[in-house]
Amino acid sequence: MSRPRQQAVIGLTGRSGSGKTHLMARLLPALRARGLSVSTIKHTHHHIDIDKPGKDSFIHRQAGACEVMLVTPDRWVLQHTQPEPSLRDVLGHMAPVDLVIIEGFHASIPAALEVYRPEVGKEPLFKTQTNILAVATTTPSAVPSSRLTLDLDNTGAIAEFILKNSCSVQLI
Template identity: 50%
Template sequence: MKLFGIAGYSGAGKTTLIENLLPYLTASGLRVSVLKHAHHGFDIDRPGKDSFRHRQAGAAEVLLASSARWVLMSELHDAPEPSLAEYVARFSPCDLVLVEGLKHEAIPMLEVYRPANGKPPLWPDHPHIVAVASDEAPLPAVHGGRTWLDLNDAETIARFILATVQTGGKTHADL
């Protein structure tokens, strides 16, 4: 199973990009999973529901299942957050895991960068960012040899990701 990260600040368009990439990646015959990391607390459950009540009563895990889908909710109960490897080990077999967030992991990543957001780019100080997808053209010689992609061209970005994971994380500049 190959890992490829999508990094960037909140509001840059990471989720939308992944949503646009998935049809191209799956059309290539790959089974693709997504790991979405949130920096804030979240809950997919609702107070009053049976599964919520079970978790509140102290269950370590609750598996909620139907004929259409299932979800496993695990409570950390003050334990340390699992590592990327521990999260990935929970996935069913697949060809590619797109990791949204977890920008400090040592996996090949694409930064979604929108200068209009007013946030500094990650790529100058992040050795694992192999490409930048942006809605603005790069300034000459500023992007440090990283591939600069049009954020609105999901097909080209998908081809770049496929080529990168097929070469073991090396970009065309490394070959």
């Protein structure tokens, strides 16, 4: 009997334009330098198409394939034609790693770090989301003193926080 697999995860959340992708681009090398294998998930509410009209893989999907895998010498991508899966389902399709950092899936990620910049002019998520453990910001005075804040420019401290506060999701 096989045991369910566990996967360490943490969310990276924040409003559009707050700097989540910039932080992710700094965190990944910092975590990799510590010897960790790290994968990411980016969830969006926008409808996008990573394929190009006229390409064979696009034609396969348009003709009705349930899945289309595109394989190149240095990467591969598997496209599913189905309703949006749950976070647990998506994680179950990924290879096991030391940590998965998830951008998006706000309602279903168990623990998250919010990137907040008041100058973006949007309300912070920490006011309404209970899964936010800390706020990374360049303006700590904009965050209530009862909230743990991290310096958004201190990648090392944020990496340490993530390592200490990631949580485990049981996969089927």
